[in-house]
Amino acid sequence: MLQYDNSAFYFFAMSILSFYLLPSWYYILSKVYNALTVKDASIGAVARTSAEKAKAENLKQEKGWKSLQTNGFLINLILTVALTALFVFLVISVGQDGEVNSFDPYSILEIDHGADNKAIKKAYRKLSLIYHPDKNPGDRAAEAKFVMVSKAYTALTDETARENYEKFGNPDGQQNMQVSIGLPAFLLDSDNRNLVLLGYLVIMVGVIPYAVWTYYSDSSKYGEKDVMYDTYAWFHYSLSEHTLTKSLPEVFAGSAEFRKANMPTTADEKQSIAKQTSLVKQHMLKPKYNHPVCVKGNVLLHSHLLRKTDSLSAKDTEGLKFMLKQATSLIDAMISVCKNLDAAQTAINCIEFGQYVTQAMWVKDSPLLQLPHYGPEEIKQCEKGKNKTSTMQEYMEQEESERKGMADLSESQKKDVASYLKIYPDITVEAKVFVDDDEDDKVYEGDICTVQVNITRNNWESDAGDGLVHSPLFPFPKREAWWVILAQIKEGKIMSIEKVSAKGKVVTHEIKMMAPPKGRYEFDLVIKSNGYVGCDHKQRLAMETLDKSALPEYKIHPEDADLDEEPTLFEQLLNDQVEEDSDDEDDDDDDDDDDDEKETSAAQNQQQSAAAKKRAQLRNARNNDDDDDSDDESAEDVTPK
Numbered sequence: 105m106l107q108y109d110n111s112a113f114y115f116f117a118m119s120i121l122s123f124y125l126l127p128s129w130y131y132i133l134s135k136v137y138n139a140l141t142v143k144d145a146s147i148g149a150v151a152r153t154s155a156e157k158a159k160a161e162n163l164k165q166e167k168g169w170k171s172l173q174t175n176g177f178l179i180n181l182i183l184t185v186a187l188t189a190l191f192v193f194l195v196i197s198v199g200q201d202g203e204v205n206s207f208d209p210y211s212i213l214e215i216d217h218g219a220d221n222k223a224i225k226k227a228y229r230k231l232s233l234i235y236h237p238d239k240n241p242g243d244r245a246a247e248a249k250f251v252m253v254s255k256a257y258t259a260l261t262d263e264t265a266r267e268n269y270e271k272f273g274n275p276d277g278q279q280n281m282q283v284s285i286g287l288p289a290f291l292l293d294s295d296n297r298n299l300v301l302l303g304y305l306v307i308m309v310g311v312i313p314y315a316v317w318t319y320y321s322d323s324s325k326y327g328e329k330d331v332m333y334d335t336y337a338w339f340h341y342s343l344s345e346h347t348l349t350k351s352l353p354e355v356f357a358g359s360a361e362f363r364k365a366n367m368p369t370t371a372d373e374k375q376s377i378a379k380q381t382s383l384v385k386q387h388m389l390k391p392k393y394n395h396p397v398c399v400k401g402n403v404l405l406h407s408h409l410l411r412k413t414d415s416l417s418a419k420d421t422e423g424l425k426f427m428l429k430q431a432t433s434l435i436d437a438m439i440s441v442c443k444n445l446d447a448a449q450t451a452i453n454c455i456e457f458g459q460y461v462t463q464a465m466w467v468k469d470s471p472l473l474q475l476p477h478y479g480p481e482e483i484k485q486c487e488k489g490k491n492k493t494s495t496m497q498e499y500m501e502q503e504e505s506e507r508k509g510m511a512d513l514s515e516s517q518k519k520d521v522a523s524y525l526k527i528y529p530d531i532t533v534e535a536k537v538f539v540d541d542d543e544d545d546k547v548y549e550g551d552i553c554t555v556q557v558n559i560t561r562n563n564w565e566s567d568a569g570d571g572l573v574h575s576p577l578f579p580f581p582k583r584e585a586w587w588v589i590l591a592q593i594k595e596g597k598i599m600s601i602e603k604v605s606a607k608g609k610v611v612t613h614e615i616k617m618m619a620p621p622k623g624r625y626e627f628d629l630v631i632k633s634n635g636y637v638g639c640d641h642k643q644r645l646a647m648e649t650l651d652k653s654a655l656p657e658y659k660i661h662p663e664d665a666d667l668d669e670e671p672t673l674f675e676q677l678l679n680d681q682v683e684e685d686s687d688d689e690d691d692d693d694d695d696d697d698d699d700d701e702k703e704t705s706a707a708q709n710q711q712q713s714a715a716a717k718k719r720a721q722l723r724n725a726r727n728n729d730d731d732d733d734s735d736d737e738s739a740e741d742v743t744p745k
Contacts, residue, residue: 113288117194118198122191124187125184125187138167139167148582152523154517159577162579163581207259207269210260213260214227214231228256228257242294330433331361340441343441343442343450345448345449345596348453349460350388350389353406353457356431357400357401357402358398361430361434362397362426363397365426368396368400380420381399383412383415384406388402404416404424405424406466409460425579428578432458439451442454443598447596448593451589451598455587456632459632459633459636459637471638474636476524481512482508486509488508496528496638497638500530529561531641533558533560533629535645539553540554549621550618550619551618552617554615555590556615557588557612557613557631559586559612561609571606573634573636575635584606584633584635585603585606586603586606587630588603590617590629590645592628593628620649622649625646629642629643629644
């Protein structure tokens, strides 16, 4: 008889808990280990100049003990500790309750091992009165207990049953398999019936459907690069081929990821945003959208671009940090939308917008503002007088003694500037167009052309660079990469736009495209950094395609022509199969013909035999007539006269 077994339930529950506890403890311990032994380079906490020290320290704290203070980690830790305590309780319970589904008549009758018959009978009478079905109507647990008490009493009083119990551990004799239900026995208690049904209803009708719905609804919101589908729809709606760089912060602020976090809910939040708006309003375009989410996000982002974040409240600072954390993936999504719209200039504007966000600069700022410890006064000195400079390339080409803006800098700050000039990309770009496996350098219409672009970092002695963008005001580490764009900007056509990781001193990228019809074409090849302002490269790339009829006629070698006429292996196998089928059909036809001939000859024989019979009958008839005539003549002769 199947019964609810507490010990079996303990083992079952421990097995289920282990599926969660083992990976959870591994995750917790590895997280703690990484927090204790975190490496600066692995988390991007590298301070190459003193300007990056504050950022590096913040990254260390966030990836160190501060990473263990997140809500997700703490909730998981509390849940894991609670379930571990439950697991320990189950282990102790297993040790107390004994083996799973073991039949022990002495423990069932609640007597000591070796008790005499008198004690056995006394215990049986006592327990049978307690658990008798008549005294416990409808109580399945009491009924099951009564059956077990009766079985235990039989096992100790009946000689055959006792012998079976001593030999096989069961009064019914040898059993092939013992099965019990791995659920606690209290589920059979009638007093707990409503509680069990309620728990079943909550789990099956509430918890499980809610978990499935939550997972599906969350996962169905996100597309490529973990960007929400609503955000892609917003970008398609708000971006066009005429979108300016100064309008991109508002477009960025309208992303679906920020609609919940950037919604002002209190009067203090609205007042804080209004106060901050007055500081950045003169540098903003007239807002196109008046939704509170767009307004707040636009103001926060302009505060970062204009380096006016000191006046932000603590909550607004966290909101800005949340926006900047997702800036890279969202700006990449904006560029992909521009690619689909074939808006080349807008795509370039989005890339430049990403540069400004990384360096905390805006459209009218000088690229020299990227230099550590350089502010508006130092930049004014650089842009005036003899040997004035306005770009990073001009500044890097000057001798150290000729560089302006360093008069008020300390020696350590000057060293930071020198270190930065070794980090800032000084690139050389080489590009060529060719056709793979072609005998000449000419391009014919319909050819698959390759545009090979080589980007060389001149100020890197080897591939030993760390690949991190120097961005002390961007709170997250960012890896260097290059946007390689092949387009016809005036015509608004994009042939290719791809993001290439800057790994090593030389970066090589190839663009595959089909040669257009006959004519001369010019393309714009644009190379842009994903994090630095002013180190871009642009050049015109010319390509002339010839008419494919000008190609020399290809003559097939006679042997190759003979090979073309020979059947392939598949055709040979197919022909062999057809021949076998035709042979089978011929054999069948021959058999049919033989059968027809046999049937025809048999019919002819039957006809011939029938005709012979008729001829024989006619002969007999004629003979009979002749005999009759002869008889008549003889009769006349004997007639008397």
